[in-house]
Amino acid sequence: VFTSLGIYLFVAQPVQAAPAAQETEKYCLNCHNNPELKMTLPSGETLSLYVSPETLSQSVHSPLGIECEACHTNITIYPHPANTYQTSREFSRAYYQACQKCHPTNYEKTQDSMHAQVAADGNLNAPVCTDCHGAHDVHAPDQPRAHISETCGKCHTEILATYTGSVHGAALLQENNPDVPVCTDCHGVHNIQDPRTANFRVQTPEMCANCHANQELMAKYGLPANVYDIYKLSWHGVDVSVYKARWPTIWHDSAICTDCHGIHDILKTTDAASKVNPSNLLKTCQKCHPEAGPNWTGAWTGHNEISLERTPFVFYTQAFYTSFTPFVLWLSVIYVALQILRATAARIKRSLQR
Amino acid sequence: MSNQPAPTTSKMVRTERVFQRFAPGQRWEHAILILSLLVLLLTGLPQKYRATSWSQAILSTPQRLDTIQTIHHIAAIVLALEAVYHIGQFIYLIARRKLPGAMLPAWQDVKDAWQMVKYLLFLSKEKPKFGKYNFEQKFTYWFIIFGLGIMGFSGLILWFPILFTRVLPGGIVPAAKLAHSSEAIAAAVFVVIWHFYHVHIERLNLSIFTGWLNEKDTREFHPLEYQRLTGEKNSQGEKK
Numbered sequence: 001v002f003t004s005l006g007i008y009l010f011v012a013q014p015v016q017a018a019p020a021a022q023e024t025e026k027y028c029l030n031c032h033n034n035p036e037l038k039m040t041l042p043s044g045e046t047l048s049l050y051v052s053p054e055t056l057s058q059s060v061h062s063p064l065g066i067e068c069e070a071c072h073t074n075i076t077i078y079p080h081p082a083n084t085y086q087t088s089r090e091f092s093r094a095y096y097q098a099c100q101k102c103h104p105t106n107y108e109k110t111q112d113s114m115h116a117q118v119a120a121d122g123n124l125n126a127p128v129c130t131d132c133h134g135a136h137d138v139h140a141p142d143q144p145r146a147h148i149s150e151t152c153g154k155c156h157t158e159i160l161a162t163y164t165g166s167v168h169g170a171a172l173l174q175e176n177n178p179d180v181p182v183c184t185d186c187h188g189v190h191n192i193q194d195p196r197t198a199n200f201r202v203q204t205p206e207m208c209a210n211c212h213a214n215q216e217l218m219a220k221y222g223l224p225a226n227v228y229d230i231y232k233l234s235w236h237g238v239d240v241s242v243y244k245a246r247w248p249t250i251w252h253d254s255a256i257c258t259d260c261h262g263i264h265d266i267l268k269t270t271d272a273a274s275k276v277n278p279s280n281l282l283k284t285c286q287k288c289h290p291e292a293g294p295n296w297t298g299a300w301t302g303h304n305e306i307s308l309e310r311t312p313f314v315f316y317t318q319a320f321y322t323s324f325t326p327f328v329l330w331l332s333v334i335y336v337a338l339q340i341l342r343a344t345a346a347r348i349k350r351s352l353q354r
Numbered sequence: 355m356s357n358q359p360a361p362t363t364s365k366m367v368r369t370e371r372v373f374q375r376f377a378p379g380q381r382w383e384h385a386i387l388i389l390s391l392l393v394l395l396l397t398g399l400p401q402k403y404r405a406t407s408w409s410q411a412i413l414s415t416p417q418r419l420d421t422i423q424t425i426h427h428i429a430a431i432v433l434a435l436e437a438v439y440h441i442g443q444f445i446y447l448i449a450r451r452k453l454p455g456a457m458l459p460a461w462q463d464v465k466d467a468w469q470m471v472k473y474l475l476f477l478s479k480e481k482p483k484f485g486k487y488n489f490e491q492k493f494t495y496w497f498i499i500f501g502l503g504i505m506g507f508s509g510l511i512l513w514f515p516i517l518f519t520r521v522l523p524g525g526i527v528p529a530a531k532l533a534h535s536s537e538a539i540a541a542a543v544f545v546v547i548w549h550f551y552h553v554h555i556e557r558l559n560l561s562i563f564t565g566w567l568n569e570k571d572t573r574e575f576h577p578l579e580y581q582r583l584t585g586e587k588n589s590q591g592e593k594k
Binding site: 318 | 413414416471474475523537543544556
């Protein structure tokens with residue numbers, strides 16, 4: 001028990017465990033262990049006041065001695081003060097603020113998030129801490145890892161469905177793959193930002209590169225790890241890197257990874273349904289280049305290094321400019337150098353004769 | 355002033371014969387070539403090196419990239435018109451059987467080059483005797499012609515990639531990008547090393563601007579042309 005407690009203290013760094021002195025749990029459960037216990041809110045909603053002792057004992061907080069009063073700070077004794085909340089949602093939105101007492105960093109982050117912004121604009125359904133982490137049943141959020149994406153999917157149902165069919169989602173949900181990205185790997189955890197902004201767009205290639213430029217990780221799946229480096233040299237990639245460096249807030253249309261590969265629906269390029277599968281590539285190009293004809297896809301070197309088999313035109317052009325042209329230029333340099341030498345020699349000879 | 359007789363006997367006055375080397379049309383062509391190439395180079399380099407900070411300092415707003423590309427395209431059109439004029443004149447002169455032919459490569463150029471190499475390596479004391487255009491000048495001319503051909507073709511592909519790939523394979527687009535970008539540097543380096551040396555350092559030769567070349571330089575550097583123009587047999591080309 002002490003070992004696991006030690007690990008928890010270590011893993012959950014920001015937690016400042018209060019001394020295990022609040023013996024409120026036993027006291028409160030005297031009444032709240034009754035499954036029938038409920039109250040009617042002014043809105044007409046029925047709010048269950050039942051707290052399962054079993055759920056509570058399996059959460060991360062209770063075993064650490066963080067008991068009822070730590071969060072329900074305004075209820076210390078029976079009879080309780082009169083309820084002032086109109087709806088159950090109002091209830092949740094008031095109580096989650098107790099989280100910041102122990103988790104100030106993550107709480108602060110959520111205040112800068114897309115979700116907080118939506119709430120400030122009046123959507124009270126925007127999630128608060130307890131919506132993702134649970135209230136009486138707080139567990140480590142990533143046990144198993146798929147749980148993270150499933151949590152987001154509680155609200156973002158369509159996206160979860162799409163993601164489930166993708167190469168990343170399928171590996172996560174079917175094989176519990178430890179390497180594929182879950183929602184938070186791309187979107188961030190507590191300070192989740194609007195992914196539709198120019199800023200998010202311009203940073204996307206680097207985000208993908210977090211994994212796809214990782215040699216070790218890519219080797220594990222037989223994928224090339226130089227795709228990002230080659231992309232950066234491409235027409236699109238250079239454009240994007242300039243925007244990233246200079247104008248991150250100005251929208252640009254040069255293709256980033258997700259424009260061609262998809263976002264939540266990324267598939268293996270060998271999958272016949274993949275947007276970048278050779279059979280679908282022209283259609284994908286035509287999203288931005290509507291006039292392009294069937295030969296157009298040949299202009300795309302596909303994050304591959306120049307090779308005779310794949311890109312013969314570029315290969316021969318490169319061969320020309322790395323052999324014949326330097327040869328001619330060096331010959332010119334040598335010729336001019338010889339001329340300078342010879343002219344100097346002739347001048348010295350003349351001056352000696354004088 | 356003009357009706358005073360030339361004081362050929364005075365020691366205070368040096369008279370010099372000059373020979374026409376370039377017609378006004380050719381001098382205009384060269385001026386247009388210099389100007390358009392300079393503009394193309396200056397507007398092309400920031401595009402080639404967009405990833406660098408100096409380029410980004412120049413192209414400091416997205417609109418500036420559009421502007422610099424427009425300037426690049428205008429200069430390209432000017433140069434293309436000049437090329438069309440040049441080729442048109444070439445065809446016209448051929449049709450009239452009047453092409454001078456002095457700029458065409460000949461076997462004599464290879465022999466001259468060989469003799470020149472021997473001279474430069476101190477294996478011979480004799481410089482080859484050149485006509486109106488020596489092999490160095492012909493090499494410059496044909497290098498530029500070749501380079502402009504590549505730049506023009508690849509530039510058009512980059513300007514109208516969709517149009518070109520309607521007929522040609524798509525692989526030519528990245529190849530054109532590589533060629534356009536490499537050839538530009540190669541040509542610029544060549545002009546600086548080869549052409550600038552021959553017209554500025556070896557001797558200051560401004561005949562392409564003035565149209566005239568003086569007697570001394572004509573006799574020394576183009577002895578066969580000097581003979582042709584004057585009918586004098588004994589050139590003093592190498593003796594000095």
